[in-house]
Amino acid sequence: MFIKIAQLFLSLTILVTLHEFGHFWFAKKFKCRVDKFYLFFDFLFPFANVMNFPLFKKKIGDTEYGIGWFPFGGYVQIAGMVDEQMDKSIINSEPQPWELRSKPAWQRLLVMMGGIIVNFVVGILIFWMVLFIWGKTTLPITNLSHGLMVDSTAISMGLRNGDYITSLDGNPVKSVHRIPVEIIMNRVEKIEGVHADGTKFSIPVSDDHRALILKRLKKSLFVNERFIAKVKEVDSTSFASNANMKPGDLFLAVNDIPVKYYDELKTQLNLNKSTKVKLTLLRGTDTIQTSCSVSEKGIIGFVPEETEPTKFVETKYSFAGAFVQGVKDGMEMIIMQAKQLVVIFTVKEAHKQVGGFYTMVQQMAPVWDWHSFWTFTAFLSLALAFMNFLPIPMLDGGYIMFILWEMITRKKVSDKFIYYANNVGLIIVLALMIYANTDWLRN
Missing domain, CATH: 2.30.42 (Pdz3 Domain)
Known part of the structure; x- marks a missing residue:
């Protein structure tokens, strides 16, 4: 479990840092003052004024770079950015040249899209490199x-x-x-x-x-x-070990009922929970019989030999070919995110399957595997890009929505309205986070 958590933590740390750098780069490009650039929060999220202290900080120019004590997310504090943490007294003041709110709409749009752009590009680049180095494995x-x-x-x-x-x-x-x-x-x-x-x-x-x-x-x-009922590994403390089962053994029968496939074996074991069964095995050319206890869950304690490696198809890509396929996979991933959102609202009880950090941890490899890690990181980067693009106040998509409205109607949404909308958005996002991260209770 520790390795799974460590992989997820590293993946999120990389992606959050790069996401915030996207905002930072565009803000600096358009001569906005950036007061802070932090990995993790230096306060008790979401309470901006509670337990304010960093683990590390260093000021370079106008910007304070630091690492917060609350190991979640990160942020850039751009002068003149109207958010839920902004001092209300600033809202009614005259915008200053170094503030984001004084910049043209197209510049503000790019600053707010900076994180999304970086997450999208990073996701595509990682897919590109994963395909070039490892290729793709499928089971036709x-x-x-x-x-x-x-x-x-x-x-x-x-x-x-x-x-x-x-x-x-x-x-x-x-x-x-x-x-x-x-x-x-x-x-x-x-x-x-x-x-x-x-x-x-x-x-x-x-x-x-x-x-x-x-x-x-x-x-x-x-x-x-579907695969043959064959032993790959035996747990040394299991009923299977006590029954002297060995790697390579083939199951022939349970209580004289013939079995060939793993699903047939599982059916018989489930019918004989908390009892002893007679197993007929083929070991090499010898047919042997042994008695084995079955747990209350229908388990005897062995790992089956599943898919034969020769059945998988490995596709290798050239440097250019990997890029083309990486872009294709990335776009399919974005489309899949959109379809998932539709599923949540259209498939019966689909909302109950929405998962949070616990679900993500379960998706990580149990051992440190760079192929699995980078594939998941590419997926997560594109997922973050999509989620941040949603038009919910407080998220990047909320700011983008207000700026696009301004560009289309030529009427700027008031800073006061954005401020209060962001506070409502914060409540919505926190509620969604709590719901998603209690999936282990619902399921």
């Missing part, structure tokens, strides 16, 4: 030897273990792991494929089905590659 549906293993939601819809899903709404399936995401985000209405016995199927997908898939997605993959 055509590479499955035994079809798909499906969860209880898929079974309730009419899918079976061993099925091959060939298309979604007539569009060919390219990757196994994209199937549930495509169904939810693209509001797929029909799943087509072939059962293990060769008969074709066409299964309708309702809003209730999409809601069930989304609800289960954190705990189950909906569909995954």
